Amino acid sequence: MTVRLSGGAEAQGLRCTPGDCAEHGRGQGRERRCQRKAGHGHCPGNRSGGRGGDKGGGERGREGGSGSGSGIGSGGNGVSESQTGAVVVAVVPRSFRSVSKYVAVLALSVENAAAYFADTLVRTIFMAVVIFVFVLLWRTTYSVTGHPTIAGFSVAQMIWYLVITESIINGRVRYWRKMDEEVRSGQIAYSLNKPVNYLVFHYATFLGESVVKVGANLLIGSAVALLMVGSISVPLEAAPFVIASMLLGLTVDYMTEAAIGLLAFWVEDTAPFGLIYNCLALILGGTLLPLDLFPAALRSVAAALPMNQVVYAPARMFASFSSSQPFAILMGQVAWVVVMGCALSCVFRLGRRRLDVNGG
């Protein structure tokens, strides 16, 4: 059933982001042109029906002839024109251009995602449903056990924990699919000629869109949680830690998923890996159940994997800031960023070499 794997946006295929325009390329200045003309027509990611994954090959044919082969594109047309990226690129002196480039991409990605905000909010209704049901479940659970806390969590804390995990898990962009497509469509070959760091560029794109989506999820989820279980006491100083933790977590997620997607250089179908990663994130990442509730053996397995850095870490920190060890958590996340970062660039370099050898 498609309750988890293909939530809203995923089922509709990835939306294109302006930077992907094969025609306009990337890099300074050219992004401006992209902003104006970006739309689904240019973006290869949307045109192909997509292979593997939930949509799978044969999508066109299987629509019994009624399909015109255009696949299912995501809702919304066009991108609001914005000069933000352009301004940033133009104003900042040449010596800083290299960083501002990516900031521009980030800003653009945010802008792009925000343009679809109404659409995003509709799809986040599901968040409300999820949190709603969780509240019902845990209220019942707590009343059955008769204790006010379970593994140190009160009902409210448990729910807020879940708000964070669900927001992240549903809001992040599933980048392995995107990378997979990049490799398969040969798009990556074009991009490597441009004066941008490929991985950082995509990171900026990923981050921009994810932040918006996670934000939307948080909005809705918090609203429901507030209504149903009230608020929890979170000290003000927790804010920077939590935000940092979430960003670090997203970073780990990007790196892992991008690495999986880049496996497309060698593997015919990366879908199994992507799906496994997602499933592990749901269980061993602590999305559905805090790791604190796991039996010890499973807990140590989970600790050895990167998924919990993405979801469990920030959520745990938020839900019970004082009892968690924020610095330790952050350090752990940083460590994983380093590890996955290395893994990613390794995979990338190897893949690139393969590309050079075999051509597009």
Added chain:
Amino acid sequence: MEPAITVKDLTKTFAVRQREAGLQASIRSVFRPQVSRVHAVRGISFTVDQGETVAFIGPNGAGKSTTIKMLTGILFPTSGEADVLGFTPWRERERLAFYIGSVFGQKSQLWYHLPPLDTFDLLARIYELDRKEYLARRDYLIGMFEIEEFQRTPVRKLSLGQRMRCEIAASLLHRPRLVFLDEPTIGLDVVARQSIRTLIRQVNEEDGTTVFLTSHDVGDIEGLCRRVIVINHGELVLDESTSTLKRSYLKSKVVDLKLASPVGDVDLPLPGVRVLKAKGYGLKLQVDTREQRIEGVVSSILQRFNVVDMNISDPPLEDIIAAIYREAAPGPGVAPASAVAEGASIAVAARAGSDSRDEGGGGSQVGGSTGDKAAPRAPATKRSASDGVHPSVHPSSDGGGTS
């Protein structure tokens, strides 16, 4: 035999909700929706006999697809009647469906990843065809359309031309009495187009299938259809046989010359002669054959220029039709000044069957129906006898003739 299609005063008006951008406007539109009416089809009438091949053409947005949708029963009309093969399409759609076939050039009914044979079998099931008869029919069509060699190849591996042959064959499996072909040759190369036209003609001749074609390709019209109905702005502008159409509007010839020396400033003070192109070694002229006899022009040219090669041809049907499209008034009762300037009073010529336009032996083929329309339209477009069809501003085709 009863006619295949009878259309009487068919009208379709859409109510389109006006949507403006912005939040305020959206809210406003919820409480006070602004509805504008789009008159897609305004009371058209025509009849198509069984076995005819008709081209139903018009510029984009003219009301073509709306009309076809009404004829196939997909759309209810606002008013008017239609009878297709003895059925009222929108009331008896499922029954009618057994007797009609359709091909849409832009959309495919073949399963992309499977061989055409599989789609054929599926269609046999959809139409509940008798197994033996179906197989015989299928093999017959496969032979006729020369599909044998790739009948088991997945459709995605076929060329566009091969695919279209399969599409059309698929639409004929249940031996429909009437086929609607919408842009069947779109995207095909010249050779493929020719073969498709030939095949459709064959089907028409052998099975007596009525063909109702929509196409922007003039070659299709000329090669396949004996009758042309032009619709524009929801109204029928023209209803003629193809040959009449060509003959009526051939007021000019195009003379294409290759000279021995580069053509300089061309000064041809001959009335009725217009220079279309004078560049390098090439010279193209348009000669209004009513004002100027072609022999005179030719001898004049031969005297003045050193001619290496010469080609005399009719203006392309494209231009004729383009002029028809342009000519048709944007709304009833309005005569656009530009159209007057362009010249051709084709509408008048078409309708005034008994008028001076005698060449075709009486313009409108269909007796009463378009004739009825003549009265209100004629005053609007009354002009002196046509000046011939001026070629389009950028004559792209050299030598004219069929594409």
Added chain:
Amino acid sequence: MSTADKVDKVDKGANRRRRPDGVEGLIKAPSSDGAEPAKAGLFADVRLITAYARLNLQAAMEYRASFISQIFGMFLNDGIWLAFWWLYFTEFPVLGSWQREDVVVLWAVLATSFGVATGLFGNALGLSGIILRGDLDYYLVLPRDVLLHALVSRMSTSAWGDIAFGTLVFIAFGGATPGRLALYMLSVLIVAVFFVSFFVIVNSLAFFIGSSQGISEQLQMTLVHFASYPTTIFQGAARVVLFTLIPAGFISSVPVHVLRRFHPGFFAALVVATLVLAVAARAVFNWGLRRYESGNLVTGRI
């Protein structure tokens, strides 16, 4: 005299008109009372469904790797939830009147019936897209029931993952005796119809509200999500909703009230609810179709 002429002589009635000739022998000969060529009856519909199922499977198998990975993916997906509940019940052995076995059976029923629904009627989930794109035209020109035809012309490949998973789980953990198995399969069929009907109703919103795909999707997901939790956690107003607006309660009560202990009352309610939903689905779709054919969809599909 050709068959058509003979039949014409038999024809009576105001609406009978002279049918075009030439189709005799090709389309199955009309029945003796002059009715239309093989006005598709129930058997014809079943044949249509099987024809499409076969073709869809063939098309899916063209991409062997993708086919397998989709099934695998769905297996995993379903497995995750089972893992969650396993862990949960390790910590909290009882949830209301529900035990671990009940949740397992719930998932088996849910997965299998959802798989049957989206496997055979694969377009049920995406019907709103078809409506909004104007793709119904394709079905309207063909001589079959539009709704059925549109629904069956696609098969969700991952559905097989669901079916496989559900059945395996039931056999492994559901205490599958022949009696229970039969009841299980019957329940699965009923719930599948339930699903399809609900999806059709929810997607038919597209006839009336433009760009309703997002809403349809949310409602679909909500039904499935609600149905995947033990009914005990829903109390009060939530419970009312569970049996009306989002009638997931009928589905999630099956394990306890049909399979564990057969409550004829509940089973009857389930059947009635399914019938009501199916009839409503047909009615709403037909209503919407009339609107579609009048061409006045909000999206202005001209």
